Amino acid sequence: MAVKDLFKQELKIINMGLESFYKDLRSQNVSAVQVDWKPKAGGNTKMASLLGKLKKNQ
């Protein structure tokens, strides 16, 4: 979606990371969902990158 089209839409936000940002959005009644994020592959970046490649090839 082009940027100019985003400007015409209701903002719907996926928040990943600091939960305080999500709370700020919800306090303003903005449509948002908080991802229960944790590092992929137990924080092993090499393994996470391999998993990412596998996912893309699926």
Add this chain to the structure above:
Amino acid sequence: MIKSVIRKNAYYDSVTLMLISRELSKMPGVEEVLAGMATELNLELVENLKMVTPELDGLGPNDFFISAKFDETQTSIEALEKKFFELLNDKKSHSDGQYQPPTLSSALNHLPGANLAQISVPGKYAAAEVEDALDAGLHVMLFSDNVSIEDELRLKQKAVEKGLLMMGPDCGTAIINGVPLCFANAIRHGKIGVVGASGTGTQEVTTQLHKMGGGLSQVIGTGGRDLSEAIGGLMMIQGIEALIADPETEVIVLISKPPSPSVADKIYAIAKSSPKPVVIDFIGGNAEAIRAAGAYPCLSFEDAAAKAVALLKGEKVKDIDGINLPETELEAIIDKAVATLKPDQTDFLGLYTGGTLADEAMKYLGESFPIYSNIPLSPEMAIEHLEGVHGNICLDLGEDQFTQGRPHPMIDPQTRTEFFVSHVDEKTAVLLVDVVLGYGSHEDPAGAVADSVAEIRQRLGKVGKQIVVVASITGTELDPQDLASSTRKLEEQGILVMPSNAQAVRLADRIMQKVLKGV
């Protein structure tokens, strides 16, 4: 006694952990405590604090630990753990109890029509998440820092290809469709569009616009490195083009620290072809080149806001470079302030939580007297070159060197509170501070400054001294921390509260000029 407790596969975000660690450190008998994820950085911190225990062996970034040094007659590791989870539950209970999907793809199913991902995970994991978000067609606000410039370039190229925004990394502020993202103020809706490469500079321009009666269509952040040679202004260009195409936007404002010259030329060329007026504050950018592009150069963030509002109203555009007070009244304020000082008080100290506001202060004050900093105007003025402990200093307390293992001072005033104690002394004449309100910021930054100034007044009062404190508030009456009560808290401590950072800086300069003349 040094002990640790661990929980494998329990992930909590860094800001939550740092805030809770600080609460735990206030418990009786606790000398030092760190509650964190077992990242390399945190394990190094524990080692530096000499709190390593065998339990920490083999832990990874998904494992949580508390390590503490404490007096066992007063507390126990179990008591600390119990308190941790109480504080965590307390924080969680303010949440709305909504289901939290574990991945981006499940979040997309959960929120049909999602159009923006706001990402603030630790930097080393951020690029992969941004890539997935862009692939899913989402615009991205990337708050995380520590993302490599190679990743930034690749992700921005992908975003441009797809016609998406990729605001960041290290992007602190944006307002899209009226929604403040990360650290942003509540500003009325209007016809001025902003593209900003520096967070608090953008916050200052937007709050000034609001105070002057203007309003915002969109604020697009780019991250601080966007105008570097390597990135080439990809997101600022994308942002300007979007604002040109946006029927609501009538005036465009661009904010950045000085860009690389070739990128600046690119931006000026786009400004030249823009059918809408463009106001540019690149803090020390080339005014002639900006004028030649048919755009409007600025003297300060306040000036940028004033010019944008004047252009919108069809009024004559003029430079704003003074203090909004009649000269006689101003003289009286300065004389009264200087009269409270003793002859050996000659140091200037600026303690900023907003980096770009510190930049603006130094650019102006640096013309009057040498000023040392952790973000110096020129390399020889780096703080490590300051001999002894006295001199004129201006610090950006949000820089990495001050935020290792603790939240940014806009979130938690503690770092600056400590600097008020350690750096304000009998030699200090003028103390200059910023107070940044808005979403993301601490719930009462003005109250924290007021408390510190009360402590300073009491401490220096014992040796028969006072200091002059000048402040400005980056905020509006619509922000969650009320602007009026914030102003009142500062004024009750005798702080001179100015309507903008630029005016606070000019007043501090006028007072320092008089102080230095008296030497």
